Amino acid sequence: MLYIVGLGLGDERDITVRGLDAVRRCAKVYMEAYTSLLSLGLDPASLANLEKMYGKEITVADREMVEEHADQMLSEAVDAEVAFLVVGDPFGATTHTDLVVRAKSMGVEVKVIHNASVMNAVGVCGLQLYRYGETISIPFFTETWRPDSFYEKIQNSRRLGLHTLCLLDIRVKEPTLESLCRGKKVYEPARFMTVNTAISQLLEVEELHGGSAYGPDSLCMGIARLGSDDQKIVAGPMKKLLDVDFGAPLHCLIIVGETHPVEQEMLEFYMIK
């Protein structure tokens, strides 16, 4: 049996009672650690908090392990109970459908235990969830790679007056290009995109396209560490949010569409002074 367990957004205590029961029953516990991050972080001390509360040793599974070597975990799940922990909800934003398909094709039974996701918790900022267009992901630009396919999606949502949730790049245990060429992997230090970097990349793309989808005066909401005690939400024009320090990861950004009076009222609480 493979349990895919959502951990929620804050710390080790955000797991559900059903999730905790499942984890405590399992012979082996893996944790996906490359598409999101609990607000308590994932340094050895934070991992120890999780292990202490769950009463289990946790094997951190990076992208390489999940995408290329999941067979070992799935083979273990043929005869034993195995848990795969995912920050947020297992099917919020990043879907783990590939793992489910592989498990089922090996005859492994799968049970999913849901939890809060960034996709629904952003509701706390007051913008109604059913007034959003397509969610977009903003990757870190490099000297030679500046993808902007998200621009058209934002433009379409803006035409319809819808809000856009922007999820921001996370680079954890990514091999450097140079090391890939040499055939011996060396990993980049972990990086998490800030609201500030996301806005400056968005403005660069707007300048290139000149499509007036948004601009320095467009109203946005920057959100950091959603679901934790020190979450930070600030609303304001892009050009002002560029200078706000949102602190530790994770961050996401909302480009605000047309607002309903109730949404507007809530938004005012977060407006930058």
Ligand SMILES: C[S@@+](CC[C@H](N)C(=O)[O-])C[C@H]1O[C@@H](n2cnc3c(N)ncnc32)[C@H](O)[C@@H]1O
């Ligand atoms: C792939 S998505 C998260 C998927 C996760 N399974 C979930 O359901 O929340 C990861 C991105 O969502 C955003 N995100 C996730 N958790 C967040 C949080 N607690 N606060 C702010 N942004 C968050 C960040 O932009 C992050 O890079």
